[in-house]
Amino acid sequence: MPIRIGKDTIGLPEGVFVNASVGIAGKKEKEGPLGKYFDVAFNNDKLGMKTWEKAESELQNTAVRILLRKAAAAPESIDVIFAGDLLNQCISSTYGLRSLKIPLLGQFGACSTMAQTLAMAAIFTASGAALRAAAVTSSHFCTAERQFRLPIEYGGQRSPTAQWTVTGAGAALVSRTLSPVRINAVTVGRINDLKVKDAANMGAAMAPAAADTISRFLKDTNTKPTDYDLILTGDLGRVGSELLIKLLNRHGTDISPVHNDCGLMIYDIEGQDVHSGGSGCGCSASVFCSYIMQKLTKGELKNVLFAATGALMSPTASQQGESIPSIAHLISLTHS
Amino acid sequence: MPIRIGKDTIGLPEGVFVNASVGIAGKKEKEGPLGKYFDVAFNNDKLGMKTWEKAESELQNTAVRILLRKAAAAPESIDVIFAGDLLNQCISSTYGLRSLKIPLLGQFGACSTMAQTLAMAAIFTASGAALRAAAVTSSHFCTAERQFRLPIEYGGQRSPTAQWTVTGAGAALVSRTLSPVRINAVTVGRINDLKVKDAANMGAAMAPAAADTISRFLKDTNTKPTDYDLILTGDLGRVGSELLIKLLNRHGTDISPVHNDCGLMIYDIEGQDVHSGGSGCGCSASVFCSYIMQKLTKGELKNVLFAATGALMSPTASQQGESIPSIAHLISLTHS
Numbered sequence: 001m002p003i004r005i006g007k008d009t010i011g012l013p014e015g016v017f018v019n020a021s022v023g024i025a026g027k028k029e030k031e032g033p034l035g036k037y038f039d040v041a042f043n044n045d046k047l048g049m050k051t052w053e054k055a056e057s058e059l060q061n062t063a064v065r066i067l068l069r070k071a072a073a074a075p076e077s078i079d080v081i082f083a084g085d086l087l088n089q090c091i092s093s094t095y096g097l098r099s100l101k102i103p104l105l106g107q108f109g110a111c112s113t114m115a116q117t118l119a120m121a122a123i124f125t126a127s128g129a130a131l132r133a134a135a136v137t138s139s140h141f142c143t144a145e146r147q148f149r150l151p152i153e154y155g156g157q158r159s160p161t162a163q164w165t166v167t168g169a170g171a172a173l174v175s176r177t178l179s180p181v182r183i184n185a186v187t188v189g190r191i192n193d194l195k196v197k198d199a200a201n202m203g204a205a206m207a208p209a210a211a212d213t214i215s216r217f218l219k220d221t222n223t224k225p226t227d228y229d230l231i232l233t234g235d236l237g238r239v240g241s242e243l244l245i246k247l248l249n250r251h252g253t254d255i256s257p258v259h260n261d262c263g264l265m266i267y268d269i270e271g272q273d274v275h276s277g278g279s280g281c282g283c284s285a286s287v288f289c290s291y292i293m294q295k296l297t298k299g300e301l302k303n304v305l306f307a308a309t310g311a312l313m314s315p316t317a318s319q320q321g322e323s324i325p326s327i328a329h330l331i332s333l334t335h336s
Numbered sequence: 337m338p339i340r341i342g343k344d345t346i347g348l349p350e351g352v353f354v355n356a357s358v359g360i361a362g363k364k365e366k367e368g369p370l371g372k373y374f375d376v377a378f379n380n381d382k383l384g385m386k387t388w389e390k391a392e393s394e395l396q397n398t399a400v401r402i403l404l405r406k407a408a409a410a411p412e413s414i415d416v417i418f419a420g421d422l423l424n425q426c427i428s429s430t431y432g433l434r435s436l437k438i439p440l441l442g443q444f445g446a447c448s449t450m451a452q453t454l455a456m457a458a459i460f461t462a463s464g465a466a467l468r469a470a471a472v473t474s475s476h477f478c479t480a481e482r483q484f485r486l487p488i489e490y491g492g493q494r495s496p497t498a499q500w501t502v503t504g505a506g507a508a509l510v511s512r513t514l515s516p517v518r519i520n521a522v523t524v525g526r527i528n529d530l531k532v533k534d535a536a537n538m539g540a541a542m543a544p545a546a547a548d549t550i551s552r553f554l555k556d557t558n559t560k561p562t563d564y565d566l567i568l569t570g571d572l573g574r575v576g577s578e579l580l581i582k583l584l585n586r587h588g589t590d591i592s593p594v595h596n597d598c599g600l601m602i603y604d605i606e607g608q609d610v611h612s613g614g615s616g617c618g619c620s621a622s623v624f625c626s627y628i629m630q631k632l633t634k635g636e637l638k639n640v641l642f643a644a645t646g647a648l649m650s651p652t653a654s655q656q657g658e659s660i661p662s663i664a665h666l667i668s669l670t671h672s
Contacts, residue, residue: 001337002465004415008439010465051656079340080524088424089650090444094527098661103344103524105452106444106648106663108426116441127463129338129346147652186465188416188439191430312442314425316483320387325434327442 006220023290026167052142060096063171079130082117110310114285121174138169139280161201163279170285182336203240206309209326211247234284234308235263237277262287342556359626362503388478396432399507415466418453446646457510474505475616499615506621518672539576542645545662547583570620570644571599573613598623
């Protein structure tokens with residue numbers, strides 16, 4: 001049964017377990033430092049589909065089908081799936097999951113979606129509302145560019161603070177069945193807004209949310225950064241990671257010895273010309289569900305905080321002069 | 337503690353309670369049959385804001401502030417808020433709730449969002465993950481027209497099957513504290529798709545999902561339609577309601593004696609020229625959180641199934657030739 005810990009954290013005393021996970025990615029990601037860790041990495045980002053959006057749906061569908069195979073589970077055995085993505089009305093998720101007929105609770109957390117969906121799956125299974133719950137999310141470079149910025153054919157120039165949206169997806173299955181990776185607690189994020197307006201600097205927009213959630217978790221649990229092997233953010237990238245460390249240091253919390261960021265891990269930052277690093281729901285999803293889960297499963301990582309961040313804006317809001325609010329959700333995992 | 341009932345339903349044996357609710361609406365809704373039931377109904381749909389999108393955010397912010405006042409609750413006393421809307425990246429919710437600093441789990445269920453957010457709030461409080469949880473959603477005629485169809489200045493003609501997006505919002509507070517309206521169970525929807533492609537006929541697109549979820553709930557609970565005072569759908573409108581009844585009748589389930597639809601209730605269908613009826617997240621939200629909750633509170637309604645439906649498409653998907661999948665989430669409420 002979930003319990004409240006401190007002001008904002010939800011503890012799962014009996015624990016729930018990530019029984020299986022799948023990380024899949026596209027061509028650029030395959031060529032990056034984590035290429036060999038993905039369950040599947042495609043050579044062509046179209047995935048044989050007619051449009052980029054259908055390709056992104058195919059990423060989600062593929063991730064979940066592989067997940068079900070890994071877990072030897074039929075779709076009918078999954079009580080609920082939590083899914084979301086960056087596209088308007090979350091169409092990657094809808095069309096990607098349509099054929100599987102699993103009860104769906106659509107989630108919107110922008111790039112924080114992997115942590116959010118895992119958190120939801122954890123709470124539902126810990127409470128008995130579901131026996132088995134799945135979590136999935138995706139992003140795609142081309143769908144994101146088309147929707148948030150400009151079609152790639154335009155040849156627009158990217159600023160140094162800009163990030164590269166990952167073409168990738170991650171899926172995970174959670175239940176109370178014992179397995180090596182255990183979810184212990186969840187901290188739900190709050191909207192943070194330090195009035196960053198530069199849509200080409202998402203790292204700066206999102207760092208405040210990460211600082212807020214991480215510090216609230218540490219306070220609630222009365223723990224310190226070095227109690228953990230890794231405090232992993234989703235896609236703050238280079239700029240956002242530096243800012244996160246600064247923001248936390250102002251309050252006497254130094255996470256630098258244990259911090260890493262999926263957006264910095266997924267690409268060779270200089271060699272692949274991704275400016276500030278990777279971004280998108282698929283960034284933390286593909287990295288967490290492959291590389292991180294593999295390390296946690298083997299016990300090479302034992303105690304991890306996974307805090308994915310999302311920038312809660314849209315082009316419409318930016319055009320109306322609004323700033324970019326952000327949110328970060330955190331889950332605490334251990335090798336059990 | 338939540339329990340599984342049958343294949344797909346989540347039972348809440350100890351019950352959770354809707355301690356307070358607020359329905360607010362705009363001018364057209366104020367002039368409709370339920371005008372006097374709304375907590376607040378505005379004379380001007382701009383709500384003093386500069387843009388339609390900011391006005392819609394103001395609807396959510398207003399709904400939640402009135403909710404907190406009604407419940408004599410400070411924002412800090414709410415452990416989590418579930419919110420979502422129809423706009424790209426759910427910006428109505430983000431900007432509407434930003435100032436309140438309540439931990440947020442963004443939900444996407446299109447027009448099913450009121451049922452979805454209530455379901456989430458119920459499960460979180462039943463499980464102990466939250467002591468108090470809020471649910472809120474909104475829609476706005478002008479933001480929806482701009483995003484999904486055409487700017488209103490264009491003067492486009494609406495077909496007979498088209499529905500009118502409600503300018504309105506609903507918010508509710510859920511906890512285990514006893515009060516007259518109890519949530520007993522939740523059935524999470526599955527994506528349904530009978531290949532309807534006409535974006536001007538959302539009722540037809542969504543009816544299959546409503547039929548699916550309602551029939552699964554009845555089967556899981558071994559109950560029949562006439563066990564309930566009211567089986568209330570969110571915004572099927574005229575066309576969708578007829579289709580729902582037909583679809584269920586094919587399987588020997590007749591809900592016609594007890595069925596009603598918020599989209600048919602909120603407007604004078606002929607007199608206000610809304611063609612097939614009202615639609616949008618705010619349709620079921622404003623009606624349920626005002627009129628229906630008032631009836632349930634007084635015991636004039638005793639046993640209600642509230643099944644809101646959502647059309648999970650976007651203009652991009654339609655432009656790519658896709659059909660319109662739908663989903664329906666159901667909650668079972670009683671006067672306790």
